Amino acid sequence: MEGERDLARLLAALDPRLHSERYSFSTSADARLGDGDFAIVREAEGLTAIRPDPSGEWARISLSVHSSLEAVGLTAALATRLADRGISANVVAALHHDHIFVPWDRREEAMEALRS
Template sequence: MAVRDTAAMIAGMAPVADGVTWHFCTTADAELAARARPTALASFAEAEGMSLVLSEKEAVALGFDTDLPMARITLTVQSALDGVGLTAAVATALATALAGEGIPCNMVAGYHHDHVFVPVAQAERALEVLRRLACGEMDG
C-alpha cells in the first residue's frame, strides 16, 4: 500500500544503491533517441530534445558524453504519488549533508518508488545521510 504520511515515508525509505553507473544524456536527434530509448532506464521529452538515463555501457556505445557518472539510490518505501515531503526532506538532507558540504541530487519519481541520482564519488556518503535521515538522526 502506498504511504502518504511524510514521517512514515521518511522512516520507511530504506535507501538501496543498485551498483550501476548511470548517465543523464540528451539529444535532439530523433533517430539517436529512438535507438537509445529501448535501453534507457528513463526518458523524458523536453523542448530541447530527449533526456535519457542510460547505463554507462549504453551511453558510451551510443556516443554520449559521460563526464558525470551517477549512482542510483532507490528509496524502497512505496510512496504515494500524492504524498508530500519526501523529495524535499531527501534533497534538504543531501544539500546540507555532514558539515554542510552538500551532495547534489537529481530526483526521479517512478510509480512505486522515488530514485535519487548522486555523483558516483558521493554515493556511499549519500547512503549514509539517507539512512541517518530515515532513523531520525537528521531533521527532515
Template sequence: MAGEKDLRKLLAGMSPQLNTGEYVFTVASDGRVPAGARPVVTVAEEEGLTLVLSKEDADRAGLAYEYVAGWITLRVHSALDAVGLTAAVAEALAGAGLSCNVVAGYHHDHLFVPHADAARALAALERLGD
C-alpha cells in the first residue's frame, strides 16, 4: 500500500504514540551491534555505527551516551516523498521549545524527543493534528 502524501491528511491522521521506555543514541565504533542489544535504529557513519536503543540495553552493553529520549511514532503511513510533515512536526515542537530527532521508517516516522518532555511533545503533536 502506498503511503499518504497529502499534508492535511497526514497531520489529521498522525495518531502520535509514545512508546514505553527510555532510548539513547550511541556509537559502536567497531561497526557491530553488541551481543544482546536490540537497536530500533542503526545508521552507518564513517565514525562508526550509530545505534538508537533502549537505555537498558546500552547500560548492559557498557555503551556511553549523553542524550536520553522518549520515542514517539507517528502512526500514519506517510509516503517517503511526502512534503511538509517533518517541517510541520519540527515547527510545532520547536514552538514548544523541544528538540527532536526524526527517523523515517518505510511505514512511519519516528521522533526522539527529550525523555523528560515526552508527554509535552505528545500533547503538542496531538494539537497539531487537530
C-alpha cells in the first residue's frame, strides 16, 4: 500500500499520537542509529541526530494516517495550524507516517491544534 494522497481524507484521519519521551537534535560524528535513536540526517554540514533525551526540548507527535510521500499540502496544512498558534514545527516524513517535532512546553497545545 502506497499511502493516502487525498488531502481531505488525510486531514480527517490524522489521529496524532504524542510520544512520552523528550527529544533533542544534535550534531553527531556517528552515522549509525543507536538503540532508541529516531533518525540520523546527513547534510553537507554534517550529521544531525534526533534521539530521546531526558533534557530534550522537543516533543514528537506521530500521525497515524498512512500518507503517501507524494501527497500534496499535508505538511503545509499542519504547519499552518501550528503557525496560527505560534508553535514551531519540524517535520520528518517517513515512508508510512509523518512525525512533527514541537517545543516540549507546547506539546498539548500542538495536539489540540492538530485535532481541530
